[in-house]
Amino acid sequence: MKHLFACFFLLSLATIPQANNTHAALANTTTDSSTNIFIITLDGFRWQELFGGADDAILQNNHFTTDIDLMESMYGGSTAEEKRKKLMPFMWQVLAKKGQLYGNRRYDNNVNVANLYAISYPGYNEIFTSTTDVTIATNNKNNNPHRNIFELLQSNPTYKDHIALFTSWDVFPYILNEKRMGIAINSGYENINNANTDIEKNINSIQTNIIEAKEATRQDMLTFIAAKEYLNKNHPKLFYLGLGETDEYAHHGNYDMYLQKANEADNIIAQLWHWAQTTPGYKNNTTFIITTDHGRGANPNKWTSHGPFTKGASQTWVALLGKNIEALGEVKNSGQLYQKQIAPTIAQLAGERFSNETPINLASK
Template sequence: MKQYCQSILIFFLGLNLAFAQNKTENVFIITTDGFRWQEMFGGVDTTILKDDKFVRNRDRIKNAFVGKTAEESRKKLMPFMWDTVAKEGQLYGNRWAGNKVNVMNPYWFSYPGYNEILSGYADDSINSNDKMYNKNITVLEFLNKQPKLKGKVAAYSTWDVFPYIINDKRSGIPVNSGKDLVQGNLTEKEQMLNEILKNYPSLASDRHDFITYYLAKEYIQKNKPKVFFLSFDETDEFAHEAKYDEYLFAANTADKFIGDLWSYCQSTTEYKGKTTFLILTDHGRGDKIKSQWTSHGQKVSDCYQIWMAAIGPDTPALGEVKTEGQLFQNQIAKTAAKLLGYEFDNGKPVGREINSVKN
């Protein structure tokens, strides 16, 4: 009996020690809509680049993003991913190396994808991008219910469907999206960004990604949230418009924004050495038929193929993972919660945590 009690005590002490060893106190989930794994791991697709239907200024793209090798090109296109995440964190989804990340939902477009990312559950009943309030509880809502995190969860996005995906009415999470102006006691920067948002509409998306980013950064600086969701959209919208050059610049800009936010976190007491970024996309795009790169959904092959990245104090520096393996989009939610020491449960069969992301 004595040995049995000692074993139980050691077991629970081990559990407590495992949680105590977590250095992560803040988690940021960041997405850039519909950005292909092909560009993430291979840089500019030269086949698309040669097609006049998709490129307006080929020389500009070549000078900005094309290198002598695929490795050089991808680093020019996504410098934060390859200069920082690939050295200090993890990158998954290079299918040329046999490393795969898939969506689980059967639709391969945005609302089903973002629900899967945030709720950990590929819900077949979510089959449109309509503005319907999500019945599934997201990891954001789950974490906002935890006493230590209550009121420390927020979201900023370019696409204006996120208040419905996150279900801001039920969850109580502040979600700034689309044409939403910032309310309340505004900083000078927020006032200026509100003015730009009112007077300089985006021709591609619900608003410019730079508005989303700088409003988000201002919110983070003011409120120091512990859980934050940030979503860019212009990669998807420019792809739908068949503007490959703008698609590439949108991806490069999103990469710069993520890098800037990481630098801010590493220079701030509340976040330095305590923050993990989980970065990914909601769906893939066409590839085999080059004219289909502009599209996605069930009728376009390969759109279930995505990528993901992680960087933070509990994440081993594996870099680009080239070993054969399979991860899924529905694993992000539980992984995010586990990094903060919580066991995510929303009553649905959610994806398991990604063990390699956490020591």
């Protein structure tokens, strides 16, 4: 477990003001290669909480929720709309007005993984390589043989050497094949190389000296602060932030912390959006793509699990905001999207083509 001091320190540093016809519609059919692209993933975060807020059947179960009264006061409500705004205010007060959200199955608006396994490595492989290789079936630390979207854009002069990748889960160097890709990934409890600012030095100190148990998934706030410092120093054009604690606490059956980490992730996204909208070169010139690698059990007693035999684990969601994204809000017409369409969408935003899959951008509503 992490020292309480580390949590207070992180909070003190993070003080920025605050494939049929369901396709995300670009404002124009053509895009230019100057667009900044931010990709953010919330590992294993269910569509049920994104679109419906705290699930009463889980929140009221003291097997999963330690302090029911507190969670009810923070995230409870009489309607899905009220609860989801409490849980993820940026998503529903900003992104839902200015961007697009897909995956509310109550309207038969479906987003799914296309891979067979509905676990993390196959899910991220699908998102970033647009492939569903049946031999990628575990979370083992094996180097991925498939070319990913970051490798494609590293060959584009606009994005070459302007790509930043920060992840909480330490398997990403294998998922993205860091050695072959040639782009550094700061992942898990990996220190920041060439740390020369006070924040970077403090992050390294925390990771080296304060963390008692260096688990596979780093604390998301620590990942974010390291990434934010990199943004301030280097201004990359393609940026990926992989958050992981929603999945960690779900596996532990801790609904209190699962909700807290979802709320924290929403705040992180808000801070990144504020940064983009107040930084020259990024304001009105940045697109956010936000998604997850897999779903979880749809049954309230199975919400902690996912995998090929867990009903609901293939059900995901995607949100888009920023340059070239029409303000459609929560898309309520029926349709089907897959995670394998995300890499081609990133490519199209950058003026490139990636795989034969259809980008999420063909038609206006």
